[in-house]
Amino acid sequence: MEIKFLETNELKKKPEDESNLGFGTIFSDYMFLMRYTEGQGWHDAEIKKYEDFKVSPAATVFHYGQEVFEGLKAYRQVNGDIALFRAKDNFRRLNNSAKRLAMPQIDEEFAHRALRELVKIEQDWVPHEKGTSLYIRPNYMGMDPFIGVSAAKEYVFYIMTGPVGAYYAHGLAPVRILIEKEYVRAAKGGMGFAKTAGNYAASLIAGVEAHEKGCDQVLWLDAEERKYVEEVGSMNMMFVIDGKLVTPDLDGSILPGITRASVIAIARDMGITVEERRISIDEVIETAKSGAMSEAFGTGTAAVVSPVGEFVYGDETVTVSGGKMGKLALEFYDILTGIQYGEIKDRFGWTEKI
């Protein structure tokens, strides 16, 4: 399929202060968009001005949440090149999510090509300072103008981009995490492994309550027993216990994070033992108290690595790593960002130049 480029001369002013980009509020000039119609397949692929588009008030996505999305970044490397990080893995995950929501598969190679073309056009939007990047948000949703519970026959897939700074205002400073005892995010057999709007909608109330308690994020426990660690709001969880890297296994109710997979690969490469297994919250609290747990941190595209300084569990507050960033978390952060920004050699083949 051909990708039409509809050029606009109404270009926006790019932000001058790159130290203050924030996250998710500035959008670039163009977006990629294509549509799907049952019987016809994907059609009308175009890169066009980033602007509002018309959607029926009856659209499936508004009523039944048939939507999946992705999040990845383009980095300006130290020599000025622009690189994507594991973009193909994002499109594979998008298709896995789409399958769970009864949505047609996208052509991953085509979507990847469309992304490359979009980033090439928007290259001047990729900010320069380390820690900044061009955030990329592919989004895919059901559009039928029909109020009836069924999978849509019409869809739109689009990719929007925008320059971002650090995800957390306080950067690499350790975060305070509330262990959620009441609400759950996803149950086995549900949509936990899919990156879909409903999972985030289910999490918002806990986020509000966490903030009221002075916490930055929520740590979810499993839906059946409220006993085993799942993941954090927008990150997978990792612990260093007795020198081993321990992380919940991919059991269907957590998102298979691309940063998670990358940290596991780096750890194994460093000769660190990695255990992907169930971790009870009792083990977390006990090992944090005894000191057997030397570090706890989250991993995700937005924050890369985010150290946990404190867990709040009921009336108890437990400190990890003396409330400071751990040695391994910093090492993983340095290696990952070093690869992304082209400061160190990418022996894993994760980056691709635009």
Ligand SMILES: Cc1ncc(COP(=O)(O)O)c(C=O)c1O
């Ligand atoms: C719920 C959830 N878990 C984990 C992650 C981390 O995934 P990734 O490393 O692919 O960004 C994210 C971020 O996208 C997320 O939203």
